[in-house]
Amino acid sequence: MTLVHNWHLGRTMEYPYFESRPEHQFAAVFNINRCIACQTCTMAHKSTWTYSKGQEYMWWNNVETKPYGGYPQHWDQKILQMLWDNGNNPMEWFTSPEEKNETTAPYGLYNGDTIFELAKTKGLNQVAVGYIPDDKEWRFPNIYEDTAASEKTNYEMGSGADKESSELPEHKRWFFYLQRVCNHCTYPACLAACPRKAIYKRKEDGIVLIDQKRCRGYRKCVEQCPYKKPMYRGETRMSEKCIACYPRIEGKDPVTKGRRMEARCMAACVGKIRMNGLLTGDYKKPDPKNPLDWLIHIHRVALPLYPQFGTEPNIYYIPPRWAPRSYLRQMFGPGVDEALDKYAAPSRTLMAVLALFRATQTVISRFEVEEGPKIYESEVMGKKVEVYNDTAIGFAADGTELVRIKIEEPTWESDEKRMVTY
Numbered sequence: 001m002t003l004v005h006n007w008h009l010g011r012t013m014e015y016p017y018f019e020s021r022p023e024h025q026f027a028a029v030f031n032i033n034r035c036i037a038c039q040t041c042t043m044a045h046k047s048t049w050t051y052s053k054g055q056e057y058m059w060w061n062n063v064e065t066k067p068y069g070g071y072p073q074h075w076d077q078k079i080l081q082m083l084w085d086n087g088n089n090p091m092e093w094f095t096s097p098e099e100k101n102e103t104t105a106p107y108g109l110y111n112g113d114t115i116f117e118l119a120k121t122k123g124l125n126q127v128a129v130g131y132i133p134d135d136k137e138w139r140f141p142n143i144y145e146d147t148a149a150s151e152k153t154n155y156e157m158g159s160g161a162d163k164e165s166s167e168l169p170e171h172k173r174w175f176f177y178l179q180r181v182c183n184h185c186t187y188p189a190c191l192a193a194c195p196r197k198a199i200y201k202r203k204e205d206g207i208v209l210i211d212q213k214r215c216r217g218y219r220k221c222v223e224q225c226p227y228k229k230p231m232y233r234g235e236t237r238m239s240e241k242c243i244a245c246y247p248r249i250e251g252k253d254p255v256t257k258g259r260r261m262e263a264r265c266m267a268a269c270v271g272k273i274r275m276n277g278l279l280t281g282d283y284k285k286p287d288p289k290n291p292l293d294w295l296i297h298i299h300r301v302a303l304p305l306y307p308q309f310g311t312e313p314n315i316y317y318i319p320p321r322w323a324p325r326s327y328l329r330q331m332f333g334p335g336v337d338e339a340l341d342k343y344a345a346p347s348r349t350l351m352a353v354l355a356l357f358r359a360t361q362t363v364i365s366r367f368e369v370e371e372g373p374k375i376y377e378s379e380v381m382g383k384k385v386e387v388y389n390d391t392a393i394g395f396a397a398d399g400t401e402l403v404r405i406k407i408e409e410p411t412w413e414s415d416e417k418r419m420v421t422y
């Protein structure tokens, strides 16, 4: 084991390999507030990569309903329980200003065990704690869809659950959709666990891949990835996982004429919740004009999923506004309150960057904002919100302007002769 810095945790941690960050890092931001659970992303993935024999239950992209849903079933509760029952200082964060640092510890200091540290605490002969889900747990990729949590009994007549408040800042009855793909982690547990060294992280874009020639199907990756994103294929007796649609990221798809293109699940998103691209490799020097660097490192409105696991995942989430804060802090760490404050009363730059989500399927490497007139003013949760009709402009890595979007969407009225009445 060596010591590596994990900026999600605000500290160094043990990992079997030396810290070696890629030149750029494949990443995405998912805005949970916008997801409609249409599963278009899931089907875009399925019809591209996992439609063959032996892949029937393989969903590299899935969208589950929290708090009860999960694919495989209960994947996160099981890992959290392990950390909770056996870890040192489980889920403990220190968040005083002295514990924080703008770049190396933006959320404070995590004082609990990661999945790697817990394996050592327990004296296990493996790099991380984990488990292999049984077949039953993989059967229903969307179990408990739209099932709400409530302080009151859901099904009991006269329990009053139907009258519970659904008002901000926290709904009493709530659920939200969690979109999940492989996180192409900076410290992948799958890679660390593989006894065949069949899993590698690409230097140029940080994409994590399984070499099918080396894999022997031992399933250590399935066991030790805390997000349960490598999946075993009995047909070939090998494990498979999301490949980040790497030919598209490399610009091999003719549609974008050699420019980097977002992954299939990202580009297909109907709710416009996803933005996919590359982070600057050096997290200490984020580029303020790169939309992902800005959302994650500079504005800190997008947060990692279960940072306490310790893998430094690279898919980031804008948390849902209405869910209980304690639940969200467990899921996204202590950055939740700052992120939601910023999202509820968005700045001009945040409005502009959000307007660029799904405006093009070419990766946006740089953005600019052209200022326009003020068009609206209001108050949200006691905070003044002003909306300006600015123009968000997205550029490709080669400087080509890809898209221009105004904050105020144009509307057209249909003329009367086209109005059909019955």
Ligand code: SF4
Pocket: 181, 182, 183, 184, 185, 187, 188, 189, 190, 191, 208, 224, 225, 226, 227, 228, 229, 230, 241, 311
């Ligand atoms: S999410 Fe799991 S499969 Fe993906 S890189 Fe991280 S540890 Fe590996």
Ligand code: SF4
Pocket: 034, 035, 036, 037, 038, 039, 040, 041, 042, 063, 179, 268, 269, 270, 271, 272, 273, 274
């Ligand atoms: S396509 Fe987008 S909106 Fe639809 S389920 Fe997937 S992430 Fe949500």
